[in-house]
Amino acid sequence: MNSKKFLIAFDADDTLWVNEAFYNEAEQKLESLVGPYLKTSLLKEQLYEMETRNLSIFGYGVKGFILSMIETAIEITSEQIKGSEIQQIIDVGKDMLTQPIKLLLEVQETILHLENEYDLMIITKGDLFDQESKIARSGIADHFRFIEIVSEKNEEVYLNILKKNEIDSNRFMMVGNSLKSDILPVVNIGAHAVHIPADTTWQHEQISDFEKAKMQYHELTSMGQLPALLDQVFRNNQNREK
Amino acid sequence: MNSKKFLIAFDADDTLWVNEAFYNEAEQKLESLVGPYLKTSLLKEQLYEMETRNLSIFGYGVKGFILSMIETAIEITSEQIKGSEIQQIIDVGKDMLTQPIKLLLEVQETILHLENEYDLMIITKGDLFDQESKIARSGIADHFRFIEIVSEKNEEVYLNILKKNEIDSNRFMMVGNSLKSDILPVVNIGAHAVHIPADTTWQHEQISDFEKAKMQYHELTSMGQLPALLDQVFRNNQNREK
Numbered sequence: 001m002n003s004k005k006f007l008i009a010f011d012a013d014d015t016l017w018v019n020e021a022f023y024n025e026a027e028q029k030l031e032s033l034v035g036p037y038l039k040t041s042l043l044k045e046q047l048y049e050m051e052t053r054n055l056s057i058f059g060y061g062v063k064g065f066i067l068s069m070i071e072t073a074i075e076i077t078s079e080q081i082k083g084s085e086i087q088q089i090i091d092v093g094k095d096m097l098t099q100p101i102k103l104l105l106e107v108q109e110t111i112l113h114l115e116n117e118y119d120l121m122i123i124t125k126g127d128l129f130d131q132e133s134k135i136a137r138s139g140i141a142d143h144f145r146f147i148e149i150v151s152e153k154n155e156e157v158y159l160n161i162l163k164k165n166e167i168d169s170n171r172f173m174m175v176g177n178s179l180k181s182d183i184l185p186v187v188n189i190g191a192h193a194v195h196i197p198a199d200t201t202w203q204h205e206q207i208s209d210f211e212k213a214k215m216q217y218h219e220l221t222s223m224g225q226l227p228a229l230l231d232q233v234f235r236n237n238q239n240r241e242k
Numbered sequence: 243m244n245s246k247k248f249l250i251a252f253d254a255d256d257t258l259w260v261n262e263a264f265y266n267e268a269e270q271k272l273e274s275l276v277g278p279y280l281k282t283s284l285l286k287e288q289l290y291e292m293e294t295r296n297l298s299i300f301g302y303g304v305k306g307f308i309l310s311m312i313e314t315a316i317e318i319t320s321e322q323i324k325g326s327e328i329q330q331i332i333d334v335g336k337d338m339l340t341q342p343i344k345l346l347l348e349v350q351e352t353i354l355h356l357e358n359e360y361d362l363m364i365i366t367k368g369d370l371f372d373q374e375s376k377i378a379r380s381g382i383a384d385h386f387r388f389i390e391i392v393s394e395k396n397e398e399v400y401l402n403i404l405k406k407n408e409i410d411s412n413r414f415m416m417v418g419n420s421l422k423s424d425i426l427p428v429v430n431i432g433a434h435a436v437h438i439p440a441d442t443t444w445q446h447e448q449i450s451d452f453e454k455a456k457m458q459y460h461e462l463t464s465m466g467q468l469p470a471l472l473d474q475v476f477r478n479n480q481n482r483e484k
Contacts, residue, residue: 129301
């Protein structure tokens with residue numbers, strides 16, 4: 001990479017824009033659809049169990065989530081769910097795929113502030129088509145020099161991205177809401193990681209307190225704090241090179 | 243790109259391995275499921291119409307196809323389809339996503355023959371997760387220097403790939419079964435294109451005879467003919483450089 005000195009990569013869902021809240025909303029709509037069939041209220045647990053079971057076949061993203069919702073609805077209603085209700089589940093999913101992008105607080109200003117000094121990147125996982133569509137609809141795509149949509153975020157994937165962009169790990173920083181996907185593998189390859197927790201995070205993206213305690217990473221409460229942190233982290237490197 | 247002289251890119255589905263046949267098989271299974279509900283046999287047309295309608299929401303790939311099969315089944319049976327039958331449709335889709343990869347005739351030998359002389363690449367469109375999984379299961383992934391999974395194959399996408407790999411269009415050749423995705427946009431950016439028709443090609447990937455007649459591209463009946471064609475096409479360039 002032959003331009004700026006540092007590469008700052010952002011996760012997209014629940015880091016740049018709202019995402020998990022729409023999954024939770026969909027779950028509530030599913031609950032009201034299948035509710036009349038149920039004696040117990042184990043829907044949430046069964047849906048998560050189904051999503052986990054299907055992950056190796058469908059991967060991440062809304063389309064797999066819709067299919068898991070349908071399968072859960074069939075299973076939990078002992079196949080009594082009606083065709084019209086399944087159509088409603090699909091429509092809930094289509095709404096998720098087409099709704100306007102809601103940028104999170106301070107995202108726009110922070111990106112504008114940083115783009116002159118740093119190379120900015122998006123690294124997001126999920127459906128290729130859905131993620132591309134969200135990035136296009138976000139209105140901030142042009143501020144990112146690189147965009148990577150990957151099927152999984154692990155050490156190997158991050159190492160490949162660094163290699164492809166010819167950047168050392170100590171010049172790379174990942175910013176995201178998921179300790180499991182955005183922080184843990186990045187810390188493990190010796191790069192910088194900044195955790196900005198989201199209001200709600202999918203169960204699948206959580207890690208144990210034990211793992212948390214071992215890791216060296218930065219924690220911020222809002223995106224607006226990022227520029228100051230960057231100054232602090234990268235100032236040393238810059239001075240050394242002068 | 244600083245290695246070999248020419249970049250030969252292959253489409254994957256129905257160029258390297260069987261794909262459309264599995265969609266057709268799934269369609270037949272759907273037909274036998276909804277058949278008892280139907281007076282007419284317009285399933286094929288309605289499914290295609292649904293797929294086309296959903297393309298801008300779901301993109302290409304099996305997961306979107308499963309959802310379109312379910313929606314078609316609900317619509318065509320006037321919502322009478324049962325939960326257990328919808329589960330069977332999902333299972334048909336899961337089989338598509340997990341079945342073994344069947345390489346097409348002469349693919350393996352041709353790839354092995356070409357890899358020493360040319361840089362080989364896969365350019366495929368569809369679900370990121372599904373395509374990665376198929377490439378991994380194909381057993382031939384290691385022979386390709388570059389792999390690109392894209393959500394659409396148009397001139398802009400091909401130009402970006404050439405730019406990223408720093409290769410001139412006259413040193414790039416695309417090999418594929420779809421005139422619409424593998425040939426037309428490639429010819430339009432001044433690169434070489436080789437059409438190897440598949441036994442069956444999805445309606446969506448077909449183009450008019452008028453468009454066909456305008457294009458300059460190579461047509462082969464089997465993959466085994468590719469090495470000889472490459473010798474012929476690129477010999478001139480190579481001699482000129484000696």
